[in-house]
Amino acid sequence: MPFDDVKHQGIARDRVRRALQSGxxxxxxxxxxxxxxxxxMFAERLAQYLLxxxxxxxxxxxxxxxxxxxxxxxxxxxxxxxxxxxxxxxxDCRMFAAGTHPDYHPIYRGLNRxxxxxxxxxxxxxxxxxxxxxxxxxxxxxLRPSRGRAKVFLVSEAERLSxxxxxAMLKTLEEPPGHSYLILIASSADELLPTTRSRCHHVAxxxxxxxxxxxxxxxxxxxxxDEARFLAALSQGSLGAALQLTRGGVVAQRDAVMAxxxxxxxxxxxxxxQWQELAKLLTGFKPPDETDNEDEADEAPAAKSKRSIAPLKxxxxxxxxxxxxxxxxxxxxxxxxxxxxxxxxxxxLLAVLGALLGDALRAAAGVLxxxxxxxxxxxxxxxxxxxxxxxxxxxxxxxxERQLELNANVGLVFDALAIAMARAMGARAA
Numbered sequence: 037m038p039f040d041d042v043k044h045q046g047i048a049r050d051r052v053r054r055a056l057q058s059g060x061x062x063x064x065x066x067x068x069x070x071x072x073x074x075x076x077m078f079a080e081r082l083a084q085y086l087l088x089x090x091x092x093x094x095x096x097x098x099x100x101x102x103x104x105x106x107x108x109x110x111x112x113x114x115x116x117x118x119x120x121x122x123x124x125x126x127x128d129c130r131m132f133a134a135g136t137h138p139d140y141h142p143i144y145r146g147l148n149r150x151x152x153x154x155x156x157x158x159x160x161x162x163x164x165x166x167x168x169x170x171x172x173x174x175x176x177x178x179l180r181p182s183r184g185r186a187k188v189f190l191v192s193e194a195e196r197l198s199x200x201x202x203x204a205m206l207k208t209l210e211e212p213p214g215h216s217y218l219i220l221i222a223s224s225a226d227e228l229l230p231t232t233r234s235r236c237h238h239v240a241x242x243x244x245x246x247x248x249x250x251x252x253x254x255x256x257x258x259x260x261x262d263e264a265r266f267l268a269a270l271s272q273g274s275l276g277a278a279l280q281l282t283r284g285g286v287v288a289q290r291d292a293v294m295a296x297x298x299x300x301x302x303x304x305x306x307x308x309x310q311w312q313e314l315a316k317l318l319t320g321f322k323p324p325d326e327t328d329n330e331d332e333a334d335e336a337p338a339a340k341s342k343r344s345i346a347p348l349k350x351x352x353x354x355x356x357x358x359x360x361x362x363x364x365x366x367x368x369x370x371x372x373x374x375x376x377x378x379x380x381x382x383x384x385l386l387a388v389l390g391a392l393l394g395d396a397l398r399a400a401a402g403v404l405x406x407x408x409x410x411x412x413x414x415x416x417x418x419x420x421x422x423x424x425x426x427x428x429x430x431x432x433x434x435x436x437e438r439q440l441e442l443n444a445n446v447g448l449v450f451d452a453l454a455i456a457m458a459r460a461m462g463a464r465a466a
């Protein structure tokens with residue numbers, strides 16, 4: 037599993053590789069970026085490398101450098117240091133690929149189902165609770181590696197760590213036991229507490245180029261060539277999201293959204309209700325947070341490990357640090373729907389609106405559209421509106437996206453958007 041399999045993330049890859057080659061790798065990393073750009077894929081490559089018994093740079097370690105050299109010994113500079121990578125063939129690599137390596141500990145939503153406390157098991161997995169973090173991370177990190185090389189804890193969707201869980205992790209993030217590594221994956225560093233961020237080395241993963249996403253969708257036969265650019269535009273630089281969208285039928289909903297745009301000037305409030313109903317149809321198209329990679333087919337270690345590795349059962353409660361005594365997430369059992377999933381459908385609808393309006397703006401300016409199949413469709417949306425008015429409509433969509441992020445009332449957000457768009461596109465709402 038070479039690091040180079042993760043495409044268009046050269047800056048992130050080189051930062052981590054330099055740390056590996058120097059023999060001074062941080063024990064806590066925070067990988068951020070949109071789901072589906074390769075964060076988790078790269079984190080799994082790194083985890084496998086740390087656990088591999090025959091890494092490609094072991095020659096450098098034999099000369100006095102490398103990741104597991106003693107900090108008290110001066111590092112030697114070999115004539116040529118190979119790029120760090122796991123060998124892919126040793127017993128550790130085979131166990132990692134099979135999802136059975138005892139020193140690899142993925143922390144993911146749904147892990148609460150394996151917690152010994154039945155109340156914790158019954159909760160809806162909306163977050164990483166302090167009970168889950170204590171049992172599967174803090175207790176386990178104090179144990180020696182089963183294979184004697186390293187222990188790796190990979191926390192997916194770290195933005196879902198509860199405040200109590202983050203506070204409980206602080207001491208371990210700052211001073212983890214020797215040969216223990218923590219990798220947190222989040223959409224944004226701002227979604228974590230400052231005290232958590234400050235204890236991790238931050239590596240940002242960039243959005244993927246649109247042309248690359250289009251090429252991959254076509255090469256994999258995931259969608260027709262004339263639809264690939266539309267899905268790439270919606271994905272906002274995430275190949276994982278684009279692949280997810282191909283399996284949901286969002287292209288079919290595009291026509292309904294297009295029709296609603298043409299009717300917004302005549303009945304803005306009716307259009308608002310129509311958008312809210314369309315958004316409900318899109319709630320299944322959530323970003324692939326658990327796979328979170330360029331291609332789910334390439335993520336066997338993550339997918340298998342989440343299903344195959346039996347939860348650790350460490351002895352005793354010594355791992356819970358003294359600072360988390362008061363951290364408590366409560367004992368209420370969550371029964372409602374995942375609000376984040378519902379919100380994703382609304383955000384996707386706004387993304388479709390933005391993509392269609394963007395093409396209408398290009399058509400009005402005499403530029404070929406990007407996301408639509410035919411130029412005539414873009415011109416039909418514009419319907420004689422000037423580029424300035426279409427730009428106002430796009431800004432209204434952006435404002436609605438920000439309001440949803442702030443948990444504003446959904447009905448009011450869509451009503452205000454429809455009225456603003458009706459005015460911008462040339463008609464005054466009644």
